[in-house]
Amino acid sequence: MSDGWEDSADAWVASQGEEGDFGRRWVMDAPMLERVRRRPYVRALDVGCGEGRFCRMLAGEGIAAVGIDPTVALIDHARRLDPGGDYRVEAAEAIGFDGGAFDLVISYLSLIDIPDVATAIREMTRVLAPGGTLLIANLAGYNSAADAHGLGWVTLADGRRVHAMDDYLEERTAWIEWRGIRIRNWHRPLGAYMTPLLEQGLTLTHFAEPPAHGGDPARQALYNRAPWFLLMEWQKPRAGSSSGPTGRA
Ligand SMILES: C[S@@+](CC[C@H](N)C(=O)[O-])C[C@H]1O[C@@H](n2cnc3c(N)ncnc32)[C@H](O)[C@@H]1O
Numbered sequence: 056m057s058d059g060w061e062d063s064a065d066a067w068v069a070s071q072g073e074e075g076d077f078g079r080r081w082v083m084d085a086p087m088l089e090r091v092r093r094r095p096y097v098r099a100l101d102v103g104c105g106e107g108r109f110c111r112m113l114a115g116e117g118i119a120a121v122g123i124d125p126t127v128a129l130i131d132h133a134r135r136l137d138p139g140g141d142y143r144v145e146a147a148e149a150i151g152f153d154g155g156a157f158d159l160v161i162s163y164l165s166l167i168d169i170p171d172v173a174t175a176i177r178e179m180t181r182v183l184a185p186g187g188t189l190l191i192a193n194l195a196g197y198n199s200a201a202d203a204h205g206l207g208w209v210t211l212a213d214g215r216r217v218h219a220m221d222d223y224l225e226e227r228t229a230w231i232e233w234r235g236i237r238i239r240n241w242h243r244p245l246g247a248y249m250t251p252l253l254e255q256g257l258t259l260t261h262f263a264e265p266p267a268h269g270g271d272p273a274r275q276a277l278y279n280r281a282p283w284f285l286l287m288e289w290q291k292p293r294a295g296s297s298s299g300p301t302g303r304a
Pocket residue numbers: 058060102103104105106108109123124125126129145146147148162163164165168169170
C-alpha cells in the first residue's frame with residue numbers, strides 16, 4: 056500500500072523551502088546541529104532524508120553526507136537541489152552499506168514514517184562504526200497519538216485550549232493531511248522506540264524535548280506548551296567494551 060509520499064513530494068518540498076518548516080527552522084535544526092558540532096564527524100548517513108535539506112546542512116558543517124529515502128520523487132528533488140550530493144533510493148529496513156560505514160547516522164523526523172522500525176534501528180546500528188553516534192529527532196508520542204485521532208489543540212466548553220490525544224499505548228497507522236501533503240505514518244508509544252534501541256546495546260548519551268526558540272510568538276507558545284518533538288543521541292559501544300544495554304562493563 057502507498058504511504059502517500061510519492062504523490063506528496065512537490066507539496067512537501069514547497070512546505071520546507073531551504074529554511075525548513077516551523078518545527079525545523081524554529082525548534083529542531085539548532086539542537087540537532089549543536090549535537091553534530093560536538094564531535095568531529097567525518098561521514099554521515101541521513102536515513103529518510105526526504106529532499107535532502109539536512110544533508111545540505113551537514114555538508115555545510117564539512118561532513119560528507121549520504122542521504123537515503125525510498126521515495127523516488129524526493130530523491131529526485133534532493134539531486135536537483137544538490138547536484139554534487141550522494142542521494143540514494145533505499146529504505147531504512149535494508150540499508151545498502153557495509154557494517155560500520157558511518158560515524159554518524161541520523162534519523163531526522165523519519166522514524167514515525169518507517170513501517171518496520173525495529174528492523175530499521177537494527178540496520179542503522181549495523182552501519183554505525185563502533186563508538187559512532189545515532190542522532191534521532193522524532194515526533195513526541197502524544198502528538199502522533201493526537202494526529203491519529205484528528206485531535207490536537209481543542210477548545211473545552213469553558214473556553215480553555217488544551218492539547219488532546221487518545222489511545223497513547225496503541226500502536227497504529229493513520230493518514231494525515233496538511234498543506235497539500237497527504238501521507239500515512241505511525242503512532243507508537245515511546246517504548247516502541249526505546250526497546251529496539253536498547254536491544255541493540257546502544258547507550259543513550261543525550262535526551263531533550265527542545266522548546267521553540269523563535270518565529271511567530273503564538274505558534275512558539277503552542278510548541279512550548281506541548282513540545283512537539285524529542286531528540287535522542289545514542290552511542291554504539293566501542294570495540295571491546297560491553298555490548299549490554301547500558302554500555303557499562
Ligand atoms: C517527515 S519526512 C522527513 C524528511 C527529512 N528527514 C526532513 O526532516 O525534512 C519523512 C521521510 O521518511 C521517508 N520514509 C518513508 N518510509 C521510509 C522508510 N521505510 N525508510 C526510510 N525513510 C522512509 C519519507 O519518504 C520521507 O522522506
